[in-house]
Amino acid sequence: MKEVSFEIIENPAATSHLWKQWKHLVDTEGWTSDDNSVTELVPSLKSTRSVWAVTKTPEQNFVGSVVWNEYDDICWLGFYLLCPEYRGKGIGSIIWERAMSRIRKDLVLALRGVVKMAPRYKARDTPVDGPLLENYRMSSKSFHESMKSYENLELNQKFVRNLSTEEWEHFLKYDRSVTGRDRHEFLQIYYKKLDYTFGIVFYDKTDNIVSVISAVPTGHREKDFYKISPLFANSNDIAFHAMKVLSDVMFEKHPNATLIFQLVNIPDGSFNVLHKFFKDLNITAGISGITLYNNDYPPKGDLNKVFIPHNNSCHFDY
DSSP states (O other), X not given: OOOOOEEEEESOOTTOHXXXXXXXXXXXXXXXXXXXXXXXXXXXXXTEEEEEEEESSTTOOEEEEEEEEEETTEEEEEEEEEOGGGTTSSHHHHHHHHHHHXXXXXXXXXXXXXXXXXXXXXXXXXXXEEEEEEEEEEEHHHHHHHHTTSOOOSOEEEEXXXXXXXXXXXXXXXXXXXXXXXXXXXXXXXXXXXXXXXXXXXXXXXXXEEEEEEEEEESSGGGOEEEEEXXXXXXXXXXXXXXXXXXXXXXXXXXXOEEEEEEEOOSSSSHHHHHHHHHHTTOOOEEEEEEEESSOOOOOSOGGGEEEOOOXXXXXXX
């Protein structure tokens, strides 16, 4: 086998051309759970760490990378990939070992890998099984039609972007109660600094938050894919009301879009309600990947309120 010439660098600046090449490959790979907010935010987040293989040329172009985020008690390894022409040459193993030597040892290491690669990951650094991530896809039109039969509840609603300062604090408190994490820095960027994300908050008659649902584009923009996440709700009826409202918004603003719902298969909690919803529509789930850990990592927060997790590499929830 011909020797491949490359060099290793670590933590390039957010302005580096490598990040643009990386994003293009992520989108081309079709990893729709890692939406456009992830590929935009990861390069500049304080929690981001990375190891890269680059060409031994003045341009130092992308060959491969291991990119992860360290926060709270977890290291979430979101991106391990190589350009197709460099695969099978041993480069991946080299940058993987370098990355493993850089990750803090006091953190639980977690990653989501494609199923065919799971045995390899489990044999090395992440032997503990976590949940499977499955995806269901519907056109915006089909989703809108499927929700017409569901009852509207007497709930008030407001776009997250339009919340007052006081309402925003209540929203953050609700998010903490569901996820078991303080995500205020990430959510501030996600909802208020990115112009393509949006979320809708729902209130009961006493102005208590009872649900939030969001949408974000994912993959190459010309494909018109939208990831629907998260969906947190205090009951099944409220969750379906939120989905119905979202279906109206998406059909009005993005009538030709494909909507992608990424669900985990944790036995406890509300996830299974939506699995049944999609299966009753005769929609077959695709497999996005399986979560693996290097140690036990029980779910946090209130699973009974999680219908669709956020599944964002910048701030892992489930």
